[in-house]
Amino acid sequence: MGYGFGVANNVPPDAPRLDAPRLDRQVCFAMYSASRAATAAYRPMLDELGLTYPQYLVMMVLWEDQPRGVRELGEELGLDSGTLSPLLKRLESLGYVERRRSAADERRVEVFLTESGTALSARATGIPQRLADAAGLSAMELDQLRETLGRLTAALQAGR
Amino acid sequence: MGYGFGVANNVPPDAPRLDAPRLDRQVCFAMYSASRAATAAYRPMLDELGLTYPQYLVMMVLWEDQPRGVRELGEELGLDSGTLSPLLKRLESLGYVERRRSAADERRVEVFLTESGTALSARATGIPQRLADAAGLSAMELDQLRETLGRLTAALQAGR
DNA sequence: CCCGATTGAGTTGTGCACAATTGAATTGTG
DNA sequence: CACAATTCAATTGTGCACAACTCAATCGGG
Numbered sequence: 053m054g055y056g057f058g059v060a061n062n063v064p065p066d067a068p069r070l071d072a073p074r075l076d077r078q079v080c081f082a083m084y085s086a087s088r089a090a091t092a093a094y095r096p097m098l099d100e101l102g103l104t105y106p107q108y109l110v111m112m113v114l115w116e117d118q119p120r121g122v123r124e125l126g127e128e129l130g131l132d133s134g135t136l137s138p139l140l141k142r143l144e145s146l147g148y149v150e151r152r153r154s155a156a157d158e159r160r161v162e163v164f165l166t167e168s169g170t171a172l173s174a175r176a177t178g179i180p181q182r183l184a185d186a187a188g189l190s191a192m193e194l195d196q197l198r199e200t201l202g203r204l205t206a207a208l209q210a211g212r
Numbered sequence: 213m214g215y216g217f218g219v220a221n222n223v224p225p226d227a228p229r230l231d232a233p234r235l236d237r238q239v240c241f242a243m244y245s246a247s248r249a250a251t252a253a254y255r256p257m258l259d260e261l262g263l264t265y266p267q268y269l270v271m272m273v274l275w276e277d278q279p280r281g282v283r284e285l286g287e288e289l290g291l292d293s294g295t296l297s298p299l300l301k302r303l304e305s306l307g308y309v310e311r312r313r314s315a316a317d318e319r320r321v322e323v324f325l326t327e328s329g330t331a332l333s334a335r336a337t338g339i340p341q342r343l344a345d346a347a348g349l350s351a352m353e354l355d356q357l358r359e360t361l362g363r364l365t366a367a368l369q370a371g372r
Numbered sequence: 373c374c375c376g377a378t379t380g381a382g383t384t385g386t387g388c389a390c391a392a393t394t395g396a397a398t399t400g401t402g
Numbered sequence: 403c404a405c406a407a408t409t410c411a412a413t414t415g416t417g418c419a420c421a422a423c424t425c426a427a428t429c430g431g432g
Contacts, residue, residue, distance in 0.1 A: 079354050080250040082361035085290055087247040089368040090240040106418060130245055133381050135419055159380040159427045188367030194239050197360050200353060201242035207348030208249040293411050295389055319397045319410040
């Protein structure tokens with residue numbers, strides 16, 4: 053029985069190389085493909101809001117609690133300032149957020165929602181449901197998938 | 213019970229916006245995070261081969277069967293020529309592949325493994341096992357995860 | 373209080389993704 | 403056969419990711 057990460061034990065006799073990694077057995081490729089497919093499924097909905105998927109993630113964090121420092125946003129999303137700084141600049145030029153240097157600690161930059169950014173939340177409400185409908189999985193499967201992926205992510209990050 | 217795509221039914225009473233999408237419930241964010249964590253876990257191993265993860269995917273397809281057209285590679289991996297053309301140029305400059313215009317159809321470009329590219333397969337053999345070890349999931353969980361992600365990807369791609 | 377170490381955001385450079393376009397080669401149809 | 407439609411790879415432009423670095427602000431030990 054395969055353990056799912058692509059090692060080709062029990063390969064059929066016509067396999068080109070007996071121990072070459074097999075793409076179709078790799079969980080990592082399945083995650084890579086699924087993640088890109090999900091982003092692609094979001095795209096037409098997010099286009100209506102003028103957002104990319106990573107920008108939508110940042111907005112979701114801000115909709116939950118606001119303002120947030122760049123560093124906090126990075127911790128929530130696992131992104132560094134090299135990714136967030138230009139992304140936030142684009143969100144700012146879209147008029148959805150404002151960046152202000154913290155008075156208490158001049159190193160920090162606080163990200164605030166504008167009125168327009170706050171209002172966007174209402175327009176985004178239906179998006180997760182529409183994705184769930186397109187996913188073709190039961191509620192139980194989605195919950196279990198999320199839980200398994202969470203453990204996988206934690207284990208991969210721990211091993212460094 | 214939540215269905216896992218982030219709709220906030222049964223939110224706690226202190227939630228900032230009752231119907232705002234909640235990041236921590238989203239399967240899509242879990243996939244996005246897990247996929248990046250997996251790529252990060254691959255990175256030190258692939259660094260030894262001089263490959264990025266997408267380059268490694270292309271090499272795996274070629275190790276299975278060779279030569280392959282750019283279009284076939286794209287179908288296997290779900291990537292277009294805009295991604296593959298520069299990637300293949302880099303693999304070529306690394307000396308792992310060669311690109312030759314097909315004589316039968318001058319539009320096609322066939323991608324061949326070089327001797328060095330073929331030899332790389334042996335050095336890559338252990339990588340999937342090392343990833344599986346780092347994943348912290350049972351063989352059964354990995355198999356089921358791969359199967360679920362496959363159905364999810366297919367459903368998301370079908371709805372377009 | 374001083375100064376070396378740390379923290380925080382931003383910049384630079386590389387490599388995907390992906391939309392849109394280009395231009396050449398081939399195919400299908402009248 | 404002619405030629406419009408299609409196929410195919412490559413290019414251009416935008417926006418992530420992420421490593422490496424810069425520079426200013428803050429912290430902490432002596």
